[in-house]
Amino acid sequence: MSTQSWINLAYLAASMLFIVAFKMMTGPRTATRGNLVGAAGMAIALAAACFEGPVAGSLAAHGPWTLVILGLAVVIGSAIGGALALLYPMTGMPQMVALLNGFGGAASTLVAGAELWNATAAAKAAGSPPVPWTQFIIATALTGLIGAVTFWGSLVAFAKLEELPSFKKAWTDPRRHWINLGLALLTLALVWGVGARPSSNLLFWALVVVGSVLGCTLTLPIGGADMPVVICLLNSYSGLAAAAAGFVIDNPVLVIAGSLVGASGLILTAIMCQAMNRSLAGVLFGGLGTTAAVSGDDVYAGRVKSASAEEVAMVLEGAGRVVIVPGYGLAVAQAQHAVRELADALEKRGTTVEYAIHPVAGRMPGHMNVLLAEADVPYEKLREMDDINPTFPETDVAIVIGANDVVNPAARRIPRAPSPGCRSSTSTRRARWWW
Amino acid sequence: MPHAIVMFLADSGALAAGTEDPAGKFIRLLTVFLLAMWVGFEVITKVPQRLHTPLTSGSNAVSGITAVGAIVVAGALATKFGSLLGFVALVLAMINVVGGFVVTHRMLGMFHPKKK
Numbered sequence: 013m014s015t016q017s018w019i020n021l022a023y024l025a026a027s028m029l030f031i032v033a034f035k036m037m038t039g040p041r042t043a044t045r046g047n048l049v050g051a052a053g054m055a056i057a058l059a060a061a062c063f064e065g066p067v068a069g070s071l072a073a074h075g076p077w078t079l080v081i082l083g084l085a086v087v088i089g090s091a092i093g094g095a096l097a098l099l100y101p102m103t104g105m106p107q108m109v110a111l112l113n114g115f116g117g118a119a120s121t122l123v124a125g126a127e128l129w130n131a132t133a134a135a136k137a138a139g140s141p142p143v144p145w146t147q148f149i150i151a152t153a154l155t156g157l158i159g160a161v162t163f164w165g166s167l168v169a170f171a172k173l174e175e176l177p178s179f180k181k182a183w184t185d186p187r188r189h190w191i192n193l194g195l196a197l198l199t200l201a202l203v204w205g206v207g208a209r210p211s212s213n214l215l216f217w218a219l220v221v222v223g224s225v226l227g228c229t230l231t232l233p234i235g236g237a238d239m240p241v242v243i244c245l246l247n248s249y250s251g252l253a254a255a256a257a258g259f260v261i262d263n264p265v266l267v268i269a270g271s272l273v274g275a276s277g278l279i280l281t282a283i284m285c286q287a288m289n290r291s292l293a294g295v296l297f298g299g300l301g302t303t304a305a306v307s308g309d310d311v312y313a314g315r316v317k318s319a320s321a322e323e324v325a326m327v328l329e330g331a332g333r334v335v336i337v338p339g340y341g342l343a344v345a346q347a348q349h350a351v352r353e354l355a356d357a358l359e360k361r362g363t364t365v366e367y368a369i370h371p372v373a374g375r376m377p378g379h380m381n382v383l384l385a386e387a388d389v390p391y392e393k394l395r396e397m398d399d400i401n402p403t404f405p406e407t408d409v410a411i412v413i414g415a416n417d418v419v420n421p422a423a424r425r426i427p428r429a430p431s432p433g434c435r436s437s438t439s440t441r442r443a444r445w446w447w
Numbered sequence: 448m449p450h451a452i453v454m455f456l457a458d459s460g461a462l463a464a465g466t467e468d469p470a471g472k473f474i475r476l477l478t479v480f481l482l483a484m485w486v487g488f489e490v491i492t493k494v495p496q497r498l499h500t501p502l503t504s505g506s507n508a509v510s511g512i513t514a515v516g517a518i519v520v521a522g523a524l525a526t527k528f529g530s531l532l533g534f535v536a537l538v539l540a541m542i543n544v545v546g547g548f549v550v551t552h553r554m555l556g557m558f559h560p561k562k563k
Contacts, residue, residue: 027483031486031490033509034487034490034491037494037501037502038498040498043498043501043555043558047552047555050505050508050509051508051548054508054544057515058518061514061522062518066520070525073524081522081524081530086537089538089541089542090544092541092546093544093549097546098553105550108546109504109507109550112543112546112547113507113510115511116510116539116540116543118536119517119536119540119543120536122536122539123520123536125532126536127529129526129529130529133525134525147469243503251506254516255480257513258516259476260516261520264479265512266513266515266516269510270510271480271484271487272484272486272490275484275487275491276487276490276506277503278488279491279492280491371496371499374500376500377500378498378499378500378501382500382501382554385558391558394497396497397496
């Protein structure tokens with residue numbers, strides 16, 4: 013068997029491990045091991061890549077320098093990645109994931125750029141006109157474009173989640189649709205241009221620049237509670253960029269791993285949108301997300317009673333079953349520990365406490381579960397929306413914290429429980445609590 | 448499906464020698480792409496909502512697979528500029544890979560009852 017066949021076999025093993033890893037992610041008990049299986053698959057794929065023809069050729073020509081350069085890059089990257097992951101506070105997880113995701117997209121763009129540069133240089137050296145191989149050139153253009161959108165989109169998402177001052181307000185200029193349309197048409201023209209004139213590296217980099225701008229202008233208008241959708245979508249893009257890079261260098265493991273990620277991102281995006289009763293187009297182009305919308309007084313006029321903390325305490329005292337509905341506001345205020353203390357106090361009195369988790373609650377997909385797990389809330393008490401909705405009639409009190417949108421009566425997604433129907437704010441918290 | 452695996456394992460030495468036409472190569476990769484997408488859809492739909500955050504960050508780490516491409520293009524040392532781009536790509540991809548897996552591990556650690 014040739015070396016290339018052994019390499020392909022290793023890639024196949026790595027791909028299988030990735031699929032097994034995703035499969036193991038379906039259960040909380042196996043998920044940790046699943047993550048390690050995924051890491052093992054990655055290690056196998058990276059080791060196999062070191063035996064690829066071009067690397068082996070350069071090893072023969074330049075000696076160990078090849079390995080020194082590769083090793084240096086791996087060490088630098090791993091050190092930075094490991095340090096970021098270990099030192100970044102757990103509360104910053106969503107922006108951390110966004111940032112890492114962006115780096116993956118940027119890497120795919122650079123791989124495509126480097127391949128194109130090498131290919132045109134080789135054609136020039138051989139004195140032959142660059143014969144464009146259609147798959148190579150189209151895949152290169154798409155990788156450059158998707159990677160650039162991913163990188164800049166992720167940077168903007170990072171800035172928004174990190175709550176950098178200049179990114180706090182969503183960009184709501186009505187002309188943005190025209191700007192995006194113009195940029196999209198420009199990218200199409202440039203993809204065509206790269207295909208028509210493959211020897212021109214300039215057109216490729218022009219495409220990357222336009223893609224970068226597009227990544228920013230697409231992400232800037234989206235904000236607030238819509239961020240989980242953006243994170244999913246960008247995650248999907250980075251996978252598709254890697255898959256496209258696989259088409260550039262004819263590498264099956266890139267195609268498989270990339271499309272797995274692409275599919276997972278798309279599925280999650282669809283789940284998030286469905287849970288919010290919104291179309292993907294609505295999220296992407298609506299630019300809704302900052303809490304302007306309808307003023308609560310129009311909807312709740314006359315039906316809202318304000319209550320003091322003491323009155324709420326009295327209501328809770330008489331309750332047999334309490335459901336807590338946490339949302340984006342809780343995530344921003346980092347109030348999970350306070351909620352856990354409240355639940356503890358209630359449970360000590362014999363009250364049943366459960367948590368109703370909306371799929372989009374938090375600042376990234378499934379984020380609320382992580383926040384509550386961090387506050388030591390048992391996994392069994394976290395109930396999914398469809399699972400807990402039928403139990404609301406038996407519930408005495410529903411506490412809605414920073415999630416006024418999921419209980420929006422206009423949406424009727426969660427039947428209105430006999431809740432205190434009041435809102436109060438406690439001055440001890442950074443954000444307001446909506447009861 | 449077995450046919451796809453046979454195609455997957457086909458010795459690409461024959462491809463390098465130019466015995467297969469580019470379209471065949473493309474269709475082989477496209478087959479792999481579509482089947483993998485399908486497997487992805489099937490597997491991911493079964494992940495409970497509670498685990499969506501670790502799933503997102505775990506799949507994010509897997510998307511760093513582009514490091515394989517970076518190794519091939521950086522290790523080739525074909526041109527100075529190409530190798531430089533490859534080097535930077537490899538650094539970025541490794542940040543993605545290592546950071547992604549470590550973050551996911553930390554996150555999943557919180558789902559387990561804390562040892563006291």
